[in-house]
Amino acid sequence: MAETNLQILLRRRPQGAPVPEDFEIVETPVPEPQPGEVLVRAQYLSLDPYMRGRMSDAKSYSAPVALGAVMAGQTAGTVIASKAPGFAPGDTVLGGSGWQRFSCVQPGSLFKIAPDDAPLSASLGVLGMPGLTAWVGLEDIGRPKSGETMVVSAASGAVGQVVGQIGRIRGCKVIGIAGGEAKCRFVTEVLGFDACIDHRGDVAAELDRLCPEGIDVYWENVGGAVQRAVFPRLRDFARMVMCGMIAEYNDTTPAPGPNLMSAVRKRLRIQGFIVSDTGWPRYPQFRQEMLGWMQAGRMTWREDVVEGLRNAPTAFIGLLKGENFGKLVVKID
Ligand SMILES: NC(=O)c1ccc[n+]([C@@H]2O[C@H](COP(=O)([O-])OP(=O)(O)OC[C@H]3O[C@@H](n4cnc5c(N)ncnc54)[C@H](OP(=O)(O)O)[C@@H]3O)[C@@H](O)[C@H]2O)c1
Structure with a gap:
């Protein structure tokens, strides 16, 4: 046939x-x-x-x-x-x-x-659009430095798992946020993040415990309640990488937003991006660096x-x- x-x-x-x-x-x-x-x-x-x-x-x-x-x-x-x-x-x-x-x-x-x-x-x-998104967003906006604290939402997902591992490679303390115990265990035990917070629990209290000095880089994948917990804990000159807000994609009316006046007071850099703006011409460079990490056992997925x-x-x-x-x-x- x-x-x-x-x-x-x-x-x-x-x-x-x-x-x-x-x-x-x-x-x-x-x-x-x-x-x-x-x-x-x-x-x-x-x-x-x-x-x-x-x-x-x-x-x-x-x-x-x-x-x-x-x-x-x-x-x-x-x-x-x-x-x-x-x-x-x-x-x-x-x-x-x-x-x-x-x-x-x-x-x-x-x-x-x-x-x-x-x-x-x-x-x-990991070697495709989500991996490229993680790499481009950190190169251009997050700019993690050794010793800084990075928080990643949807941490076990396609983008989040790569973001946090690059953060570790760059020498950051990396805290993931994910839904449920199995995902959180995967994020710490397999991906090697320093800790992971279950967003079904008290995210604000856990952030205070795990990031007592505040947050230098926040990778935003979800929005909603997670964003409201993270936002007031950003340090001066923090970078918030606005990648996506999946918690709101099915909403029929927009949720009330965070108080963005903090962006002024704390001189925050909050920048949205779309991977296709600048990503694909850099795909060969990204693929080479990512394959190097994968082959050296520094990147899992x-x-x-x-x-x-x-x-x-x-x-x-x-x-x-x-x-x-x-x-x-x-x-x-
Ligand atoms: N700007 C760009 O160019 C670009 C490119 C690619 C992706 N993105 C964005 O990056 C984000 C992650 O994408 P991905 O491909 O990595 O997806 P993914 O993490 O593989 O899948 C989505 C995950 O989001 C979490 N989620 C879904 N609904 C949620 C809710 N109501 N509250 C909290 N978490 C929820 C779930 O993880 P938990 O169970 O852990 O909550 C789910 O597994 C999305 O916002 C996407 O739109 C942006």
Whole structure:
């Protein structure tokens, strides 16, 4: 039987938390590459919090997915056919092919990667967009110095696990914040953070105990109650890296914010960033440094691998509730 393409489309825009009915799973013919295009078969799909924003048509830094279109997402896979110079069948590639098994893509959006550097799925996590996010945000904004105290929210997640380990490599005392005992134990025992606070407990009291001098670098992944506990404990000249606020992505009305007057009094540097602004041209430099840390045993990572593309919607809905443990990827087929 001829192979078919499996695609997951955006059927409708979610109201609050996404539900399975917001997605549609379809089977279509495998597309034919046109001149200048490459046909890619995806082996892994990355599921990431930013996809919640793409499902909505609210104004943002990036255009929404159109209704009826394939959900946007990064994949790691293999070139099956090529009508573009520089790519040949069998090449291993990283690119934005979306939630589907086969896709025809322009080579400008593909990175060719060495297949034996690391397991393929790592190129969607520690060696991919989340790892690049951690590296860029610390290089450009966090600028951790030896002896400083760093706090990282969503610490067991795709971005947080890399942020904290780089903090340790740079000589910081690193405190993670994560949901539940198992995640906190992983953060200290496997990732090597100095301590981890369960955000279901009294975060403010634990921060006072673990960071008596205050916090020099705060990596913000979640917002909400965690942000309200961390913010008053920032030291003079602290850097708050505004990476994301996942706790608020499903909100239908905005929560009241922190008192940002402290940014003036304490001369804080609070800067948001989007990894794609400056990250991808530096990808080769990032990949080389990260691979060096991985091969030297200084960087570890955890993945949460879901089997089968049909399970992507349920897994993504769970990610927005903290059900993933580590970088969430889908193994296609
Ligand atoms: N600025 C950029 O360019 C950029 C790039 C990539 C990612 N990001 C942002 O970085 C953040 C982390 O992304 P990731 O890929 O590393 O995701 P992730 O950590 O792998 O998954 C999301 C995690 O967020 C936590 N979470 C979810 N809902 C929460 C809630 N209501 N309150 C507290 N924690 C909650 C959960 O961990 P716990 O169970 O531990 O709470 C969950 O496992 C997100 O905000 C994302 O949007 C930004």
